[in-house]
Amino acid sequence: MxxxxxxxxxxxxxxxxxxxHCQSVVEALRTRGHTVLVLTSTQGLRGEQRDGEIHRCLLxxxxxxxxxxxxxxxxxxxxxxxxxxxxxxxxxxQPEIVHVFSLHGLSKSVIFTLRNARxxxxxxxxxHWLSAGVQEDPWLRYxxxxxxxxxxxxxxxxxxxxxxxGRLDSTAPTRxxxxxxxxxxxxxxxxxxxxxxxxxxxxxxxxxxxxxxxxLKQLTGRVGFAVSxxxxxxxxxxxDFVGQIKPAGAPVKKFLIVSPLNPESGVMTxxxxxxxxxxxxxxxxxxxxGRGESSYxxxxxSFVVSHQLPVEFLTISNLNTDMAAIYKRHDAxxxxxxxxxxxxxxxxxxxxxxxxxxxxTAGGAExxxxxxxxxxxxxxxxATQLAARMQELQVSPALRCQMAETAQADVMGKFNDxxxxxxxxxxxxxxxxxxx
Numbered sequence: 313m314x315x316x317x318x319x320x321x322x323x324x325x326x327x328x329x330x331x332x333h334c335q336s337v338v339e340a341l342r343t344r345g346h347t348v349l350v351l352t353s354t355q356g357l358r359g360e361q362r363d364g365e366i367h368r369c370l371l372x373x374x375x376x377x378x379x380x381x382x383x384x385x386x387x388x389x390x391x392x393x394x395x396x397x398x399x400x401x402x403x404x405x406q407p408e409i410v411h412v413f414s415l416h417g418l419s420k421s422v423i424f425t426l427r428n429a430r431x432x433x434x435x436x437x438x439x440h441w442l443s444a445g446v447q448e449d450p451w452l453r454y455x456x457x458x459x460x461x462x463x464x465x466x467x468x469x470x471x472x473x474x475x476x477x478g479r480l481d482s483t484a485p486t487r488x489x490x491x492x493x494x495x496x497x498x499x500x501x502x503x504x505x506x507x508x509x510x511x512x513x514x515x516x517x518x519x520x521x522x523x524x525x526x527x528l529k530q531l532t533g534r535v536g537f538a539v540s541x542x543x544x545x546x547x548x549x550x551x552d553f554v555g556q557i558k559p560a561g562a563p564v565k566k567f568l569i570v571s572p573l574n575p576e577s578g579v580m581t582x583x584x585x586x587x588x589x590x591x592x593x594x595x596x597x598x599x600x601x602g603r604g605e606s607s608y609x610x611x612x613x614s615f616v617v618s619h620q621l622p623v624e625f626l627t628i629s630n631l632n633t634d635m636a637a638i639y640k641r642h643d644a645x646x647x648x649x650x651x652x653x654x655x656x657x658x659x660x661x662x663x664x665x666x667x668x669x670x671x672x673t674a675g676g677a678e679x680x681x682x683x684x685x686x687x688x689x690x691x692x693x694x695a696t697q698l699a700a701r702m703q704e705l706q707v708s709p710a711l712r713c714q715m716a717e718t719a720q721a722d723v724m725g726k727f728n729d730x731x732x733x734x735x736x737x738x739x740x741x742x743x744x745x746x747x748x
Contacts, residue, residue, distance in 0.1 A: 313346045313347070313408050313409060313740060313741070313744060314346075314347045314348075314349075314405065314406065314407045314408045314409075315341060315346055315347065315348045315349075315407060315408070315409055315410075315411050315740065316348075316349050316351060316401060316402065316405055316407035316409075316410045316411070317334060317337075317338050317348055317349070317350045317351065317410075317411045317413065318351050318352075318398070318410060318411070318412045318413065318415075318422070319334040319350065319351075319352050319412075319413035319414055320352065320353055320355075320370075320372065320375070320376075320413075320414045320415060320416050320417050320418045320441075321334075321352065321353060321355055321376065321414070322334060322335060322350055322352040322366060322368070323335045324356070324630070325353075325355045325356035325357075333413065333436075333438055333524075333547060333657075334350070334413040334414070334436075336548070336550070336729070337411075337413075337436070337733070337736060338350060340729065340733045340736075341733075341736075341737065341740075344733070344737060346737075348365070349365065349366075349367065349401065349405045349407070350365060350366045350367065351367050351369070351370065351397070351398065351401045352366065352367070352368055352370060353368065353369075353370040353371065353372045353417070353418065354368050354369060354370065354371065354372075355368075355372055355376055355377075355378070367397070367401055369397045370394050370397055370398075370418060370419075371390050371393055371394055372417040372418065373387075373390060373417060373418075373419070373450070374417065374450075375416055375417025376417060378417060380450075381450070382450045384454060384464075384467065387450055387451055387454070388451075388480075388484060390419070391419050391421055391451050391483075391484035392483050392484045394418065394419040394421075394422065394484075395419070395421065395422070395425050395483055395484050395485070396483070398422055398425055398426075399425065399429070402429055402431065407431065408432065408744055409431065409432040409433070409434060409740055409743060409744040410426055410431055410432070410433045410434070411433075411434050411436065411740065412426070412433060412434070412435045412436065413436050413438070414438065414439050414441050415441045415442075415445065416439055416440070416441040416445055419449070419451060419484075420441075420445065420446050420449040420451070420452055421449075421451055421452065421484055421485045421486065423488075423516060423518075424485035424486075424487065424488050425485055427488060427517070428481070428482075428485065432520070432743050432744045432746070433519070433520065433743075434520045434521070434522070434739060434740055434743040435518055435520065435521040435522070436521075436522055436524075436545075436736075437521060437522070437523045437524065437528060437529075437532070438523075438524040438528075438547070438654055438655070439654060440528075440531075440652075440654070442532055442537060443528070443531050443532040443535050443537070444535075446498065446516070446537075447498045447499065447505075447535075451484070451486070452486065452495075452499070453499050454468065455468070455477065455486035455487065455493075456486070456487065456492075456493070456494055456495040456498065456499045456515075457494070457495075457499035457500070458494045458496045458499065458500050458501075458504070478490075487515065488515055488516065488517060492515040495513070495515045497512070497513050497515075497536050498513065498515075498536070508535075508536040509536070510533045510534050510536065511533045511536070511537070511538045511539060511540045512536055512538065513536040513537050513538060514538065516537060516538070517538070518537075518538070518539065518542070519743075519746075520542075520739070520742075520743040520746070521539060521542040521543070522542060522543040522544060522545045522736075522739055523539075523542060523543070523544050523545075523654075524544070524545070524546060524547055524654050524655045524676070525544060525546065525654050525655040525675075525676030525679050526544055526676070526679055527652070527654065527655075527675055527676035527678075527679060528652075528654040528655070528675075528676060529542060529544055531652060543739065545732060545735045545736060545739065546655065546679075546726070546727055546732065547655060547657055547660065547727065547732065548727055548728060548729035548730075548731065548732030548733060549660060549661060549664045549723055549724075549727050549728060549729060550729045551728075551729070552636045553635075553636045553639070553661050553664035553665050554664055554665070554666075554720070554724065555636070555639065555640045555664070555665035555666040555667075556666055557666035557713060557716045557717055557720065558643065558666065558713075558716075559713070560709035560710055560712070560713045561709065562643070562709075563595075563643065563706075564596070564643040564644055564668070564705050564706050564709075564712065565595055565596050565597060565643055566596070566597055566599065566641070566642045566643045566644075567586075567596055567597065567598045567599070567642065567643065567644050567645070567646055567702070568598070568599050568601070568638070568639070568642035568644070568645050568646065568662075568667075569582055569598065569599070569600045569601065569602070569645075569646050569647075569648060570601045570602060570628070570635070570638070570645070570658045571600070571601075571602045571647075571648065571649070571658070572602050572603065572604050573600075573602045573603060573604025573605065573608055573609050573612065574604045574605050574608055575605075575608055575650075576649065576650050576651035577602070577604070577648065577649060577650070578648030578649050578650040578672060578674075578692065578693065579600060579602075579612055579648060580611070580612055580615065581648055581650065581692075581693050581694070581695045581698060582598065582646050582648045582695075582698065583598075583612060583615050583616060583619075583621060583623065584695035585695040585696075585698035585699040585702060586598055586621055586623070586699075586702075587619050587621060588695060588696065588699035589699045589702050589703060590621065590622075592699070592703065594702065594703055594706060596622075596702065596706070597622035597623070597624075598621070598622065598623045598624075598646070599623075599624050599626055599642065600623060600624070600625050600626065601626050601627065601628050601638060602627075602628075603627060609625075613625065635661060636661070636665060639661060639662050639665035639667055640665050640666075642667065643667070643668075644667055644668045644669070644670065644702075644705055644712075645658070645659065645662035645667050645668075645669045645670070645671075646670050646671075646698070646702075647659040647662075647669060647670070647671035647672065647677075648671075648672055648692075648698070649672055649674045649675065649677075649692065650672065650674055650692040650693050651674060651675065652674065652675045653674055653675035653676060653677070654675060654676050655675070655676040655677075655679070655680070656671060656675070656676065656677045656680055656681070659671050659677070659680060659681065659687070660680060660723060660727060663680075663686065663687070663716075663719035663720060663722070663723045664720060664723045664724065664727075666716050666720055667716065668687070668688070668705055668712045668715050668716045668719075669681070669686075669687040669688070669715075669719065670687065670688045670689070670690065670698065670701045670702065670705065671687055671688075671689055671690075672689070672690060672691070672692040672693075673689050673690070673691060673692065674692040677689070680722075684711075684715070685715065685718055686715055686718040686719035686722050687715060687719060688701040688704060688705065688715070689701075
């Protein structure tokens with residue numbers, strides 16, 4: 313198949329673990345004989361860059377350091393640019409199917425552009441670009457909100473009366489088709505949005521889509537998007553992550569966190585738990601790998617210094633090549649998110665490497681983790697419970713080894729890259745055949 317992969321970020325430019333998912337899928341598809349062109353943003357560059365395999369020419373809006381554009385004229389110019397880049401890639405590459413990954417920060421109007429192009433399209437949803445991002449999209453909000461501030465409302469009315477909205481259908485679409493001029497279920501007031509029934513919004517149609525977890529699929533359906541017909545394909549792990557499980561006699565001292573540093577990361581909860589563990593005379597240390605918001609980083613660093621905690625803050629230069637080695641240098645992973653994380657990829661990778669994992673039950677974690685069988689879990693934000701789990705790992709070596717063995721077997725049986733890529737490849741083939 314000739315596949316056009318559309319995504320917001322593509323390595324070496326990324327913001328976290330899931331941003332490498334597109335690259336993993338693309339490289340595996342190429343290995344299996346498919347021809348893939350990646351269309352992505354200019355993130356990390358001073359301008360556009362194109363070669364035979366990657367076109368970096370899309371513009372981000374309000375994400376990953378890109379400025380937020382909301383004024384209608386510059387927003388229109390950005391939307392027209394991204395639509396043109398997509399249509400040019402389709403015209404020059406002539407794909408048999410478009411595989412859409414994350415649209416976070418990208419124009420959500422490309423959903424309508426792709427439908428108008430009458431190409432088979434398969435969506436892979438691994439973050440909240442659909443469940444939350446479409447509602448926040450400034451271009452679609454401008455055209456589809458039932459009401460706007462008075463000046464914007466009068467400006468929009470003038471543009472619609474002049475026929476400008478109809479002319480935008482081919483250059484920067486504002487709707488799936490005529491008749492969907494307003495979408496109160498997404499862009500109305502709080503009362504209108506609260507009244508929307510699950511899986512009921514028909515202004516967006518996705519014929520073929522798969523999610524990275526049941527939790528993310530269910531969340532997206534509750535918001536109102538019609539996704540009850542969609543599939544779930546979990547992320548996969550390559551053989552590079554398979555490590556040797558440490559024997560029961562090995563100490564558990566070096567704990568690890570790999571996470572963006574923000575208030576939802578749960579890193580502060582981990583530091584509070586570390587403080588409690590140290591007060592209980594547990595001999596352990598913590599390495600934190602990640603970057604994040606400067607104010608939050610300053611807060612957690614101040615907490616570490618004021619309580620004299622054995623913590624080091626480190627960064628990862630290359631997620632693809634460095635992560636497996638980082639896991640294998642530690643004794644256990646703390647996975648501490650306090651938000652609706654779609655799926656705990658970091659925990660998945662650590663389990664493959666043979667590390668025992670302690671994780672919060674936020675988001676899609678419960679689809680991977682079984683407390684006391686392949687991991688230890690705790691309620692998000694509960695530092696006392698987390699400290700108790702850390703102590704449990706240290707004093708129960710037999711349980712630790714059994715959990716690590718079960719976890720590694722789970723990962724290699726259900727989440728290994730070959731099994732997952734068989735599912736993705738079959739999904740694309742069926743999508744291309746059904747819609748072509």
